[in-house]
Amino acid sequence: MAKISERGGHNFQATGAVGLINETIEDRKVLAAAYKYTKAAGHDVLDVTPGNCDVNTDLILGVNKAERFGAELFLSFHFDKCYDEYNGALGVACWICAEGGKAEEYARSIVNTISVGTGLKNRGVKVNPRLYELRKTSMPAVIVEVCFCEATEDVRIYKEKGPDLIGKLIAEGVCKVAGGQVPGTVIENVDYEIKEPKPVPTYDxxxxxxxxxxxxxxxxxxxxxxxxxxxxxxxxxxxxxxxxxxxxxxxxxxxxxxxxxxxxxxxxxxxxxxxxxxxxxxxxxxxxxxxxxxxxxxxxxxxxxxxxxxxxxxxxxxxxxxxxxxxxxxxxxxxxxxxxxxxxxxxx
Missing domain, CATH: 2.30.30.40 (SH3 Domains)
Structure with missing residues (x-):
């Protein structure tokens, strides 16, 4: 079984996005469920969510705690926001530092499992090497953006399905790669295999x-x-x-x-x-x-x-x-x- 560090994004001093729902409040609910279900599947799980502090301290404390734990996977749960308001669906996505490798396997498995299990639009796996939690962790790291706080259809689905199911689906996505099984698994199989990437030219x-x-x-x-x-x-x-x-x-x-x-x-x-x-x-x-x-x-x-x-x-x-x-x-x-x-x- 794997050693997994999980955290809720932001804190109540360095707050997250606010729309139809509040990111900081909701990601704590998702964290509680994901923690419960990954632990029930047999993994060694540590909550590395810091207390209230400024944004830089928040990021540093979470990563450092995961490193000291010797985590083999780092998960950070968030809710996205792009517009003041949005009438429709925007969906779920996962962020990683670079394409290829274990982080992408986990990310694809998680985002596909959430999308299939809830009906949230699948925005896929996105890459951003500038994000602190992705570039400062030595283990595979995934930021899960559950849905958009301002998107009416996203919030409708999220409220209908609930944070407990979201957390359970995250745990199922993890188990498809790391092993173990969540009791009462909802989605048995999703495609998350990563094909060998073709070489691409690089540019200045x-x-x-x-x-x-x-x-x-x-x-x-x-x-x-x-x-x-x-x-x-x-x-x-x-x-x-x-x-x-x-x-x-x-x-x-x-x-x-x-x-x-x-x-x-x-x-x-x-x-x-x-x-x-x-x-x-x-x-x-x-x-x-x-x-x-x-x-x-x-x-x-x-x-x-x-x-x-x-x-x-x-x-x-x-x-x-x-x-x-x-x-x-x-x-x-x-x-x-x-x-x-x-x-x-x-x-x-």
């Missing part, structure tokens, strides 16, 4: 070109829609690159972002492009237009019209081609990318 981040900034945390997705696979995380204030492609997808743009865990640029993904979510760099403005400057799908006067801009509006020029410039511009509620007659654009 200082050479990664960017032209936009996230105003809130963004979900990189595989499709330009609300039905999508969550492919990672672009953090608030993180810079990324809007691709030079004609785009009339409503509230979405194709982008690249830097993946810290893989130390490389991402493949093409989609993000929400509302003005309240992101801001693109604008080094040009529209000048000398009598009425409107047409946004076109192709660099041709015969191309159909996507929209328009007027004098004084600012945009980002990706490149020029003959008499036309490919630009990302603000179109109503979100950004789009189209061709404009270049002579009406002036660098600021």
């Amino acid at each position: 981040r200082s050479k990664f070109k960017t032209n936009a900034r996230a105003l809130v945390a963004l979900d990189p997705r595989d499709t330009a829609s609300e039905i999508y696979e969550d492919l990672g995380e672009i953090y608030e204030n993180e810079r990324f690159y809007v691709l030079p492609e004609v785009c009339d997808k409503g509230n979405y743009l194709p982008v690249l972002y830097w993946k810290d865990g893989a130390n490389r640029a991402s493949n093409k993904v989609w993000v929400k492009s509302k003005q309240s979510y992101m801001m693109i760099d604008t080094y040009h403005r529209v000048v000398n237009v009598v009425t409107e400057l047409d946004a076109r799908y192709e660099p041709s006067p015969n191309s159909s019209r996507m929209g328009y801009v007027t004098n004084g509006e600012r945009l980002y020029v990706h490149r020029t081609e003959g008499n036309y410039a490919l630009c990302t511009y603000f179109a109503g509620d979100g950004y789009k990318t189209a061709w404009f007659t270049a002579k009406y654009l002036e660098r600021i």
